[in-house]
Amino acid sequence: MPRTIQFTSKLGFASRLNRRATASQLAALGREFHRRSWAFGTSGNYSAVLSRNPLHLLITSSGLDKSTLTESGFLEIDGQGNILAGKGNPSAEAALHLTVARMREAAGCILHTHSVWNTLLSEQYADQGGIAVSGYEMLKGLEGVRSHKHREWLPIFENDQDLRALAQKVEVELERDSAAHGFLLAGHGLYTWGEDLAQARRHVEILEFLLEVVSRRELGSQQPPILQGA
Amino acid sequence: MPRTIQFTSKLGFASRLNRRATASQLAALGREFHRRSWAFGTSGNYSAVLSRNPLHLLITSSGLDKSTLTESGFLEIDGQGNILAGKGNPSAEAALHLTVARMREAAGCILHTHSVWNTLLSEQYADQGGIAVSGYEMLKGLEGVRSHKHREWLPIFENDQDLRALAQKVEVELERDSAAHGFLLAGHGLYTWGEDLAQARRHVEILEFLLEVVSRRELGSQQPPILQGA
Amino acid sequence: MPRTIQFTSKLGFASRLNRRATASQLAALGREFHRRSWAFGTSGNYSAVLSRNPLHLLITSSGLDKSTLTESGFLEIDGQGNILAGKGNPSAEAALHLTVARMREAAGCILHTHSVWNTLLSEQYADQGGIAVSGYEMLKGLEGVRSHKHREWLPIFENDQDLRALAQKVEVELERDSAAHGFLLAGHGLYTWGEDLAQARRHVEILEFLLEVVSRRELGSQQPPILQGA
């Protein structure tokens, strides 16, 4: 983790910052996530909401190695995915970022990671449509959660190279479950968000921690899984 | 781990130091623990005894991200949890820190971590009320332990958002077992302490190491657990 | 990982660079791989194609500790393994590097790692002659792969101290399967390559990630392995 980066603890909406400062912060976070083994190679996508009316998103260009991400590795796109500024092309997964931004009005930053544990667990529980996590104090690191008894339902979607089709399923689920803090794509990774970069990064930490705990618990156990479908 | 931080090896009681220097050392330790995956997000609480008569504690403010903890992230509180100096609010878990400080007169520093291994093991053995760890040379890193044959009993308490109720149970147990070097909250984390920051930090290392060893041994094994209740 | 190293994202063929700059980049990568636990001790070999007609390879000298690799730790050899420049002797595994360089004309850089996971999995599936990996989004980090449904077949060869005999088997397999992005030596390690250093390094990350995922999935499971022979 970069020792000297101080994430402003309350950015508020990224829209209040200028594009360059936001890109610089997201790039630092991208390099940090690579070092923490959460987004090897070209995997991982990171975005911030630059404005809401109309919706403008700052998002990683497609195909960049995340270990060397810099502020020039970001594009500004509109709500239809058209490029407004920057070089390169948005990832096909921009459709998911736009869907999250639309369905979660408070979201100022959206992060997508590919860790070993989220890959393993999302694959293993894909048939159940999701994972319920409950009973862990760490859940209180998710915004608005007040007790370890909270039951966090992480939906899992089948992975699909047709991102528009996938985005529609995500939209339906985020509409249905207004409390969800994130979701998984099977064999692929985690999406989560927060009102600013610091909160979204915290949600990644919390969810990656919980997915590791649940994976180790379940993979080590020969008993029927404790996890239950929705 | 911060490369350049030299923890004074014998601080003696933190009360001999001024508040600012202590906060700076605890903040460095907090960032270190985050980097070592022992306190992600806002999890983890760290305190030092500033004075004993009356009891004054320096303790982390509630809700701060531990990756960016600085000396301004600490409060001075009295034995009833009233704020004497600093910004923000003490965590509800301050009640546990105060209980430990009262029940262990030699304690100058109290640390609380949320690791994957302490979460897993505290959950798995909650029904037994604790874990006995014995037979490991690493036990000798706990103050006063002279042999690997030492049997360390780590009590496990059910997690509870009513911290006053929880603190009372902890008080009873620490009174009953004067030899305990720490305790676990089920699905939550580890509390340990030491006469100064260096010793408390060492106790975290030793206990986290032992919890990882026991977890890997038990999770990998299909035999009945070797661990026994008190 | 070295914080300040910027791998030129498109080196093109290493032949376009001078030998010294290439050795410096490969040495930095070698130290990085040691830190990432992918090549402890003297294990690991790294090479870059300096020219194609005739074939000249820059390759690590034998027997060097990879944690302290510098640009003086490389030799220039010709297509028969004769030393053209540099001190020390090429590893016996130079025969494998030369074979890969000949069989993959687009390869500008060839990397060989010894990780815990690639050691474990290559040993466990040696009898099947290889491992098929499919269904993971991370596969798209391999050059030319467009879908998580891609089936990557990683051949596994029995380890052999007769590297010329081993190189012949590798040659036959790379001829037969023009799509392979790498191969394993049982109980030994991974070979992969890329058109330049950045792409080869990305392929190491992707394949090491996938081997860890598959190892954890299979070692934790008591069900018959999902993996299938060719």
Place this chain on the structure above:
Amino acid sequence: MPRTIQFTSKLGFASRLNRRATASQLAALGREFHRRSWAFGTSGNYSAVLSRNPLHLLITSSGLDKSTLTESGFLEIDGQGNILAGKGNPSAEAALHLTVARMREAAGCILHTHSVWNTLLSEQYADQGGIAVSGYEMLKGLEGVRSHKHREWLPIFENDQDLRALAQKVEVELERDSAAHGFLLAGHGLYTWGEDLAQARRHVEILEFLLEVVSRRELGSQQPPILQGA
């Protein structure tokens, strides 16, 4: 790992260096091993042979936290364990270092680590008196080993707080098996050595790697262990 420390690749016997430079190198290695989770808290002991006739050893003082080890944390002792220079007391384990130094004339540096994997495996196979490791290319990182078919027998001794009694058992075994590169103490840790600091450090890396591979293979497996007694 310290980024800037260059271990002289061939120190030859430490006796050729002055005491201070050797202590500085061993201290850097001690901090590195702490960061790599091989010697938490006060665990771990490191020594170098300063002279052979008479035998003088530079060795860590007892009870120091290895994360902050400096050159002042070492003592010079003679072959009977008497202190010749330095502050503090030698660890009781100095008896084992002296035994290794006497039984292995080529040893210039002796290292003792307490990792999770060496703790687990030494406990699990204590009844068999040792572990045979064979079939891994990484074995060639041990001095003098030329093939992955080499069978390395790592003796395991029951842990004992009577270090003189333990040292006698070690002496008998090192006399009997002149090929051993190291040994384990059950539930305690690994001892290995090398002709200089670099070689001894490499042996730690190689053996820790192999112990992790074997532990993961055996703990994940429900089949009868492949490992065999001597």
